[in-house]
Amino acid sequence: MPTGMRGAKDFYKERFGLSDRLAVRLAALLAHKVDLTAAAIECLRDSPALQHVVLHPRLFEATAALNTESLKSLALPGEPLPGSFVVCEAGGWKTIALEEELLAEQGAPEDPEAAQLPALTPRGQVLHPSEIHDLFTRRDIAELELTLRTSADPKEKVTAIRRLALSPASDREKMALFAAALMDREAEVRSEAAQALASLGLAPEVAEDARFLAEGNERQRQSAAQRLGRRFRTAADTELGVLLRLIAGTLRYETSVDVRRLLIRGIEGACRSVARDARGCQELVHVLLTQLRDAAEELGPEVRRVLLLLGEANPEGVSRTLEHELASIADHRIRRPLVAAAIELASTAEARDRAVAQGIAEIEASADPSVECLQILNALGKTGEPVVPAVAGRLLGAPEAAQEALVRLLDILGGRPKTPPAVKARIGLLLLDALRHGHRAARLAVINSLAAADPALPPSTRRALAAELLRSLQEYASPGILAAIEAMLAKLGAPALPPLLEMIQRGERPASRLAAARVLGELAARLRPREAAQVARAASVVMEQLSSGFPDRAVLARTLGQMGSGPAAGKDVVATAAATLRSLILEKGLAHAALDGLGRLCLSPRVEPALKVELLDFFGRILDRDLPDIEARSLGTRKDEVVYALGGEVSAYTELVPGVLAGLRNIARTSSGVPHERAVERLIRTWREIADGRLQLGPGNTDLLLQALRDLGTLPDLPLARREAIAEAIALRRDYLPTVRVLADVLVAAGSAMAPRAAALAEELLHREATDRQLTANEHGIILETLVRLATAAALGRAAGRLRERIVGAVVDARNREIERAAALVRTLAQSPAIPQKLKKRLPPSC
Known part of the structure; x- marks a missing residue:
């Protein structure tokens, strides 16, 4: 029976070059006692049709009854496999193999390897010991030894080995000479030495494998190398020395990288024993290193692994x-x-x-x-940490690529929780040096590092890093790099506040001052109550700059609201910020930013309930007043297109409404009691007015309001009555498909408490998917995603079984019609524990 290849995931990746997905599947099949031959795996690597069969979900389910016919039934119609495959059974294992492999075994001689090489020379004793002593003098033995050690003619050496095997020299002396001959350059000499050792007690199979290594074809040499590798694990000391010399000699002169790889892997099992002999260990290391001269990339991993195993011992x-x-x-x-x-x-x-x-x-x-x-x-x-002093001495003098690599190394070392504070402090200073004096690539590596933002760094280092990062804002123009600098600054904590405020007040470049203001809002929102005094000082600076000609007061307005949302903002700061922002709403060009700031401020736990009620009334008055109609006037035509200009009244929708909606949502999310109820009711009422056609906020604001209702409707501790009110309001606009997705999220958040409503929504969507011929591909996708969302959650109640079956059918039908996103939804259904196994069997294989 053909032999299957068994190993861990990495074995299949390294040996056959398989992808992660295929390697994981082959390793998983071993748990079901199913394996593949090497030839079958080679076909698998290059054949999508065979990959489909091996990755098919039914292959796992049918392993107990797997046979050749069931294997072939998994193939795709019209996609031929790269050969005729069969399933062989032996010893409780099922092996997937090529039919040719069975034929090759049936047609081969019983011992094909032995049949292709001449028979071993008999080693029986043909002379009486007294006759041997008469034939060999001590001088004759010395001359034979000299020939074996110095001759350049392999035939002379072979003859010398044969004569020495018959000589009266001691077994110890013969063993030493024949073992040395195992390291000879010529294969026939090594083979003869191994056979001679068999006469001294070496296992005949080892001698036979030595002959294959010396004289066989590549396949025979690989098989011999594998067998010798297995023998290493149980070899006694005397045999181990012979095996090592045999393999060392072969490695020196073998040309096949694959054979050498197998020989090196075989040594792994003997590393602990070899390491006990200092000289033998030294010789083996030397032999291993010579393998890298012409195959560093191919054999480097194997050599390194053996070296590490030797080093452990x-x-x-x-x-x-x-x-x-x-x-x-x-x-x-x-x-x-x-x-x-x-x-x-x-x-x-x-x-x-x-x-x-x-x-x-x-x-x-x-x-x-x-x-x-x-x-x-x-x-x-x-x-670990002993590396830091060495890096410190070479960091700033290193070339750019090396300097970048060393910075990343420091980032890894400094980011470990167990790194001592003193070492982290030194790493922080090194990163600061690289930021100040390093090459561009190294500075970018510092900007993107985690260790530079570690709160365990001394405050003085973090303050210096913040000042240097603010200066570097002038160097870069890439939005990605500038965003990374701002993100790093926001992580540096309270020590970064002085340089940030300095930049906001006295920075030379407007862009840098604006960036510092944005960072200040994010940083202050993260600070803890013990830093309240510093946040209060920062808030006073911001309010001063609002009336001192700052380049963009809208940025400061948003910053002020964000600063007040954090736990370090005291009640006085919050109240003052709220009053300032409300006054800014009346100023031209600041309404949107001020309302945005107020919305952020409403996230603060320090906002008093009375202030929240005031803000609710304020937001309500903005929504209750008649928003102006947007008028457009034609500016003529350009390239066959009519161009319109919108009036200033559009700012009411682009500036006021988004901030009001955000503020209402944030009050509802962070409050309880009356403020929470009033905020939710206000949002629901606004949505009902839109659904009834009494209010027009524009598509963008409608989506903002819908998302606000979703955020509230999916809160885990929301009372059922309020969740039902939100769902009922959202359902008024089911004709607007994005609403359907939000409604499903709210129903799923309720679990089985709103099962009848969830089931009714599923029925409605299934009907629409089946009958509405005007749906676009995107609309099909929205409906299917919503159905899958319902099917994979515990929201369908008693109707779950029937509805899930219909939803699976709809998704499979969409997949067959190649509707966009259907394939991804098939994978979602296949991975969901909520979908019964019998329904998963109906799903097509995922790509």
Whole structure:
């Protein structure tokens, strides 16, 4: 029976180059005692049709009854598989293989490998011991030994081995000579030495595998390498020494990378035993390192893994050997994985410091250290805080790419919770130095780092970082970089307030002053009550600037409202901010920003209930007054298009209404009792007026109001009666499809408490999906998403089973019609625990 390949996910990825998805599926199938042969896996890698079969959900469900016919039934119609596949059973396992593999086994001789090589020379004793002594003098034995050690002719060496095997030399002497011959350059000499060792007690199968390694084809050599690797795990000391010499000799002269990889992997099982012998360990390390000269990328991971395993058992010896070997290696491709191993294996502080210095030197020598020196960076990261002094000495003098990599390394080290405060403080100063004096790439790395914003950094460092970041605002024009700088500033906490206020008051560039004002609002909202005095000082500066010619007072208005929303804003600050913002609403160009600020302010836990009631009345009066109709006048035509100009009355909709809606929502979310009830009722009433056609707020404001109702209707602790009132109001505009999604969210938030309403909505949407031929692709998507939202939640009550079946049918039909988003919804249904398994079987395979 063909042999299946079994291993963990990484085995399939590394050995066959499979994707994560396929590797996970093969590893999961092993739990059901299903595997694939190497040939089948090779076909799987390149065949989408076979991938469909292996990833099919029914393959998991049918493993108990899996056979050749059921396997073929999973294939897509019209998509031929890359061969004829069969399911073989043996020992409780089911192996998916190519039919050709069965035929190959049936047509092959019983022992094909042995049949392709000449038979081993018999090693029976043909002479009596007394005759042997008469044939060999001590001089003859010495000459044979000399020939074996010095001759350049492999035939002479083979003859010498055969004669020595018959000689009266001691077994100890023969063992030493034949073991040395296992390291010979010529394959036939190594093969003959292994057979000679069999006469001294070496297992015949080892001698046979040695012959395959020396004289077989590549497939035979790979099989022999695998068998010898398995033998390492149980070999006694004497046999282990022979195996190591055999493999070391083969590695020196083998040309196939695949064979060498298998030989190196085989050594893993013997690392602990090998490490006990200092000289043998040193020789093995040397042999392993020679493998990297022509195959650093292909064999680097295997060599590094063996070195680390040897180092676990003998860290001092392996570390010393590595350090010695590195002194003679100049090729950076070879040095990098070895330096990484040396860093991890360093057994003393002195050895570690030398290895770390070599690692940093390799990073500096690389054009792309984040890729080429990834193993070194990982090893330095594992080493931890002892790396920081070495980085400190090289950071500012490093080339740009290396400096960026070192900054990212410091960010990793400084971001760990267990890093001591003193080390974090030093890392903070190094990041500050890089921000002040580093290359552009390193400065950007600091801007995007986490360690620079660590609250454990000393306040003086965070204040200096804030000042430097504010200065760097003048350097960059990219919106992404400017946003990252502002985000970093907002994380620096109270120590950043003095430089921010300095920039707001006396900054030279308007853009920098505006950025500082935006950051101030976000930062102050995050501060804790113990920093209330500093927030009060900042709020007074903002209010001063509102009347002192600040470049954009609207930004300050929003900042003032955001500052008042945080826990560090006292009642006096909140009250003063509210009064200031209400007065600004009457000023031209500031209404929107002032209302936005008031809306943010309503999130504050320090807003008194009386003030909230005042604000509710204020917001209500704005909505109750007659908003002006928007008039447009034609400006003529341009490129066959009529161009209109809107009047100033449009600002009532773009500036006033959004802020009012946000304020009402925030009061409702953060209040209880009367303010909460009045805010919710006001929003519901406004929505009803829109639904009845008595009020027009425009599409944008309608969506804002709808989202506000959704936010409130999905609150977990909302009373059922209020949730029902919100749902009833929203349902008045079911003709507007975005409303349907919001309504479903509110019903789902109620669980089974509003099941009849949820079931009725599902029925209505199913009917509309099936009968309305005017729906666009986007509208189909909205309806299907809403149905799936209902089907995957506990909101359908008694009708859940029947409705889920119909919803699954509708989604599958949409998938077959290739409606946009239907494929993603199929995956959602397949992954939902709310959908019964019998319904999941009806779903098509997800892509």
